[in-house]
Every structure is written in C-alpha cells, then in structure tokens.
Amino acid sequence: MSYHIVSIDSPDCSLSCKDGQLTCKSADGERRLPLEDIAAIIVTSFSASIHSKLLLEAAKHGVGLIICENFKPASLVLPANRATDTLLTRAQAYIPAQLKQRLWQKTIDSKCMNQFSLAAELAPGDERLERLGKLARGRFASKEAECAKAFWRIYADRVAETDDFRRRRDGDGPNPLLNYGYAVLLSTVLQNLFAVGLDPTFGIAHATRENSTPLAYDLMEPFRPCVDWRVADWIRRHPDEKDWQVTREFRQWVTAFPLEKVDYFDLTLDIRGVIEGAVRSFRQAVTTAQSGPYRPWTRTTTKWAG
Incomplete structure (x- = not known):
C-alpha cells in the first residue's frame, strides 16, 4: 500500500x-x-x-x-x-480471541496512562494521583472502569469545580462539550480506518450493534484525553457555565485539536498523524496475527498542548 x-x-x-x-x-x-x-x-x-x-x-x-x-x-x-479485498476482511473477521485480548489490553494501557498524565497536569500534587498512577500501571480485569472513576473525580474537582459532575452522554455541565469533541475524534478515526482498508464493524472490545462502528470506538480510546484536555482548556478560558454550550465558536475551537503536536515514539506529529500511525500499526497486527506491531499512543511530552 x-x-x-x-x-x-x-x-x-x-x-x-x-x-x-x-x-x-x-x-x-x-x-x-x-x-x-x-x-x-x-x-x-x-x-x-x-x-x-x-x-x-x-x-x-x-x-x-x-x-x-x-x-x-x-x-x-x-x-x-x-x-x-477479502484477505484483510477475513483476517479481521477471524481475529483469535487471545489476540483480541492482547490488542485491547495495549489499547487500555495507553488510555489509562494518558488519563493519569492529564490528571497530573490538571491537579499537580493531588493526593489521589498516587492511586490513579498505580491503577494505570496495573493489570486487572476492571482497570478501565477503576481508572475512569478516579480520573473523572479529579476532572470534576479541577475542571467542572463541582462534586455533582458525572460523565454521561446525556449529562449537563461539560458533558455536551465532551460529547462533541468525542464525535470529532470518532470521525477522524473512521476516516483513517476506511483509508487503510479496515472495516470498522469488526471491533475487538466494543459491542457490535446495528449501524455501529465498534473498531473506531476501540481505537479512539487512547485519544479521548486529548479531547478532555481541549475541553478543560476551553472551560479555563470561559469559566462562566453559561458559556459551556456547543456554539459555533466552540466547534471551531475543538475541531482544531487533531492538529496539535504530540510525541509518538521517536517522532513529533499532529494528533491526526498519530491516529493514522496507530491505525496503520493495528492493520499490520491484524494481517500478521501478532499484537507486536500495534502501537497505540501513550503521551510522553511534559506539557499538554493548549
């Protein structure tokens, strides 16, 4: 290719x-x-x-x-x-369960480390960071859920500045902003899946539903904190909660996040390029039936881009 x-x-x-x-x-x-x-x-x-x-x-x-x-x-x-091209489709359709598990574990490890990294940026010195770090580096069945719970508590305190905030698709507060940002992220991942020939209906963890694209939801997980940071930065610039609406100004602001620069192994690329790299590496893992080639993104820079 x-x-x-x-x-x-x-x-x-x-x-x-x-x-x-x-x-x-x-x-x-x-x-x-x-x-x-x-x-x-x-x-x-x-x-x-x-x-x-x-x-x-x-x-x-x-x-x-x-x-x-x-x-x-x-x-x-x-x-x-x-x-x-049935070769790639067949490889996706019949990924062995053990390989799916390894690919998903790598994905979740990256997501959880990125959540810990962002939490440390938002709340330096917070006593809850030690526990979140241990969870992110651990290996246990409920890791994703436990890390998410710890991360969103810190996010609620330092971004939403309320004990009432809960991360929900139909929630209020920052939730509509997060939902829109995730939709942009999902679309970017979908673009790259189609571009390299991967069928997004064959996922490795998310459930398959009618008209759904579970693989896109799978591979976007490590990049969600990029949206979380972008929204946090918007709220920092617009502290009045009445401005936490999906306005034209916000849409222009959040849709620019894929152009922010991050480190990806030995390279510095925009997030859009990193998503492409991760998707390509996943394709190689599928076609070789090995988890080694898959390289999900884990943040290594000292500062999150603004």
Whole structure:
C-alpha cells in the first residue's frame, strides 16, 4: 500500500488529475502529488468539486476516496479490487480471541496512562494521583472502569469545580462539550480506518450493534484525553457555565485539536498523524496475527498542548 493519506480540507477547492498526479486548486494556489504515492484521499471540504477523471485515475492506482460531511465519512469510493479485498476482511473477521485480548489490553494501557498524565497536569500534587498512577500501571480485569472513576473525580474537582459532575452522554455541565469533541475524534478515526482498508464493524472490545462502528470506538480510546484536555482548556478560558454550550465558536475551537503536536515514539506529529500511525500499526497486527506491531499512543511530552 502507498504511504500518503491526503486530507483535503480547503473550504473551496477543485480536485482533478493530470499526468498521473492529484491536482488540488484553491485560493492558496495549486498543489500536486503523484497518485502512485497515495493510499487514500479524505475530503472534508464542504464545497470541493471533484473531476470525473480523478475518480477514474484514482481507481486505476488503487486509491480510495473518503468523502465526509461534518468530518464524518458519508461516502466511500473504492476501486473494484479494493472493494473485494477479502484477505484483510477475513483476517479481521477471524481475529483469535487471545489476540483480541492482547490488542485491547495495549489499547487500555495507553488510555489509562494518558488519563493519569492529564490528571497530573490538571491537579499537580493531588493526593489521589498516587492511586490513579498505580491503577494505570496495573493489570486487572476492571482497570478501565477503576481508572475512569478516579480520573473523572479529579476532572470534576479541577475542571467542572463541582462534586455533582458525572460523565454521561446525556449529562449537563461539560458533558455536551465532551460529547462533541468525542464525535470529532470518532470521525477522524473512521476516516483513517476506511483509508487503510479496515472495516470498522469488526471491533475487538466494543459491542457490535446495528449501524455501529465498534473498531473506531476501540481505537479512539487512547485519544479521548486529548479531547478532555481541549475541553478543560476551553472551560479555563470561559469559566462562566453559561458559556459551556456547543456554539459555533466552540466547534471551531475543538475541531482544531487533531492538529496539535504530540510525541509518538521517536517522532513529533499532529494528533491526526498519530491516529493514522496507530491505525496503520493495528492493520499490520491484524494481517500478521501478532499484537507486536500495534502501537497505540501513550503521551510522553511534559506539557499538554493548549
């Protein structure tokens, strides 16, 4: 598979193909990239025009197009040979239970360490951090639930500044802000799953339901604290609770979090690039039937980006 996953997010642009190259024309000028170097094209622009020649040439080069609405994939245009790639689908459908468990354990380990890292940033010196750190580094059946409980108590005190806050999809306080941020994160993970050919309906831990994408929910877990931090920073800048609404200003603010820089092993990438790296590594783990290649993100920098 070619390396580049190209994201098109210019508000108004024209996509075409000339001399075997993807051509993107916008108010900022014209950019080109050889189609043979592209794995997939993700179009999040709300008013992009796509020339039919690009669709044909992309198919010849095995390049998929993911067309999004509000950042969520709405249409998937695949070359016929990629749409019928049963090898990867079979590998996903028949992941051994032991491998699923190892992949999920790595995912949860990263999520819990990221929650501990963020809690330490939000509440340095809090006496509850020692217990949260031990939970995050531990290995037991209820680890995810216990870490979440400890993390949200600290978050409630230091961000919501109330004992009444509970993390719920239908809750009040910061909950609507968190829900919107998680939706953006979910869409970003989905974009990358489609881009590398993974079927999001084959999860490793989350339950499969009608019209659900459990694998996207699985792989987004280590990145949730990125949204938690972004929302915490918004609340710090807007301490009046009446401003804790999903306004246009907030949507613009929170949708920028995938562009924040973080460390990913020996690299410094934006979060969107790290998600791509994690998804690609998961794909390799599935196709090799080994957990070793999977590299979920665990924060190592000393400060969370603002």
